[in-house]
Amino acid sequence: MQEERNTGTRRPIYLDYQATTPCDPRVVEVMMPYFTERFGNPHSRNHLYGWETEEAVELARSQVAGIIGASAKEIVFTSGATESNNLALKGAAAIHKERKNHLVTVATEHKCVLEACRRLEDQGFRVTYLPVQANGLIELGALEAAITAETALVSVMAVNNEIGVIQPLAEIGAVCRRHGVLFHTDAAQAVGKIPLDVAAMNIDLMSISGHKIYGPKGIGALYVRRRPRVRLKAQIDGGGQERGMRSGTLAPPLCVGMGEACRIAAAELEAESARLAGLRDRMLNGLRRELPDIQVNGDLVRRIPGNLNVSFPFVDGGGLIGAMKEIAVSSGSACSSAALEPSYVLRALGVDAEMAFASLRIGLGRLTTEADIDHAVGHIVTAVNRLREESPLWQMHCEGIDIKSIEWAKH
Numbered sequence: 001m002q003e004e005r006n007t008g009t010r011r012p013i014y015l016d017y018q019a020t021t022p023c024d025p026r027v028v029e030v031m032m033p034y035f036t037e038r039f040g041n042p043h044s045r046n047h048l049y050g051w052e053t054e055e056a057v058e059l060a061r062s063q064v065a066g067i068i069g070a071s072a073k074e075i076v077f078t079s080g081a082t083e084s085n086n087l088a089l090k091g092a093a094a095i096h097k098e099r100k101n102h103l104v105t106v107a108t109e110h111k112c113v114l115e116a117c118r119r120l121e122d123q124g125f126r127v128t129y130l131p132v133q134a135n136g137l138i139e140l141g142a143l144e145a146a147i148t149a150e151t152a153l154v155s156v157m158a159v160n161n162e163i164g165v166i167q168p169l170a171e172i173g174a175v176c177r178r179h180g181v182l183f184h185t186d187a188a189q190a191v192g193k194i195p196l197d198v199a200a201m202n203i204d205l206m207s208i209s210g211h212k213i214y215g216p217k218g219i220g221a222l223y224v225r226r227r228p229r230v231r232l233k234a235q236i237d238g239g240g241q242e243r244g245m246r247s248g249t250l251a252p253p254l255c256v257g258m259g260e261a262c263r264i265a266a267a268e269l270e271a272e273s274a275r276l277a278g279l280r281d282r283m284l285n286g287l288r289r290e291l292p293d294i295q296v297n298g299d300l301v302r303r304i305p306g307n308l309n310v311s312f313p314f315v316d317g318g319g320l321i322g323a324m325k326e327i328a329v330s331s332g333s334a335c336s337s338a339a340l341e342p343s344y345v346l347r348a349l350g351v352d353a354e355m356a357f358a359s360l361r362i363g364l365g366r367l368t369t370e371a372d373i374d375h376a377v378g379h380i381v382t383a384v385n386r387l388r389e390e391s392p393l394w395q396m397h398c399e400g401i402d403i404k405s406i407e408w409a410k411h
């Protein structure tokens with residue numbers, strides 16, 4: 001693996017903002033004092049060291065609350081969205097276990113939601129995994145039909161991490177409220193990218209991640225509604241911090257960084273969305289001009305502006321990511337042990353295995369420039385054309401043979 005990486009002096013252009021984002025320098029700056037002189041334990045009640053870090057943590061808590069229309073008391077700090085999702089699902093399931101043992105989620109959720117649901121299935125819960133339409137969105141009718149008298153909670157992600165599509169949160173919230181079912185949303189990819197309002201959208205639980213919004217890694221938050229009060233069983237026991245829902249000493253530098261990241265994201269959301277939409281269109285137009293047969297995966301309109309997911313027909317998926325030497329992107333195939341598997345998200349959209357393999361997830365963000373886009377387009381076009389020249393299917397396609405009509409010899 002090592003020698004395949006770009007080890008030259010020029011680093012690849014970063015286009016993987018759905019995987020993580022750099023910490024904004026403004027965020028790092030406000031964090032710095034809390035590593036050194038302001039090192040107090042925010043739970044220390046008896047002296048200045050504790051008071052000043054507690055005050056900083058509480059300001060951060062209100063900044064996180066502010067970006068989703070919540071109040072500060074409804075924010076529980078965690079280690080990231082993975083932990084928040086686990087706390088929301090397992091914590092709510094444990095409270096309702098006796099009377100309600102059914103959960104509803106979606107086939108395209110992040111692995112941490114799906115695996116938490118698997119764990120609950122092992123413990124006797126029943127879970128419905130809703131399918132998605134070809135555009136990546138769930139059908140409200142299917143959601144409503146899945147809810148029964150035993151349903152405790154519905155968990156639908158706000159924005160998908162592979163295809164960037166935005167689920168109809170307000171409509172889902174309305175369905176859940178009508179049926180008296182808790183609504184949890186994994187908003188790791190949505191916070192700071194689209195306007196969110198837990199009141200208007202009837203959201204009861206929301207997971208947030210620091211490092212997806214230009215904040216530090218290793219911190220996240222869970223919004224837990226207070227009116228009407230949502231109860232959760234803690235998954236980490238100890239000193240009873242975070243209103244008993246998540247014990248352990250808080251990390252003030254990380255809390256402060258996440259708060260500042262939310263403040264900046266909220267202030268810049270509108271302008272940055274418009275800028276990213278322009279860059280995304282520039283990229284898509286550039287690719288389509290040179291490669292007219294590419295396919296965009298997921299709804300292009302109900303989508304955050306910073307994501308493109310594109311399949312390239314007649315390209316060997318295995319070779320695609322290896323050919324991307326000058327740009328850092330993610331592919332539609334995930335390495336699991338020895339076997340390459342196509343993305344389960346794209347498969348859930350009905351994308352066939354070949355096309356799911358031959359796909360790229362391109363994430364644009366705060367540091368992406370027009371020059372980056374133009375360079376990336378040129379690089380992708382060159383790579384795809386080269387891979388196609390090596391593909392017998394492409395040769396046949398160029399000769400006018402309809403590949404789909406060929407009867408493949410049976411093994």
Ligand SMILES: *Cc1c(COP(=O)(O)O)cnc(C)c1O
Pocket residue numbers: 018019079080081082083110112157159160161186187188189208209210211212219220
């Ligand atoms: C990144 C991500 C997570 C996990 O967040 P961490 O903070 O890294 O634990 C969960 N869900 C979605 C949709 C994500 O994009």
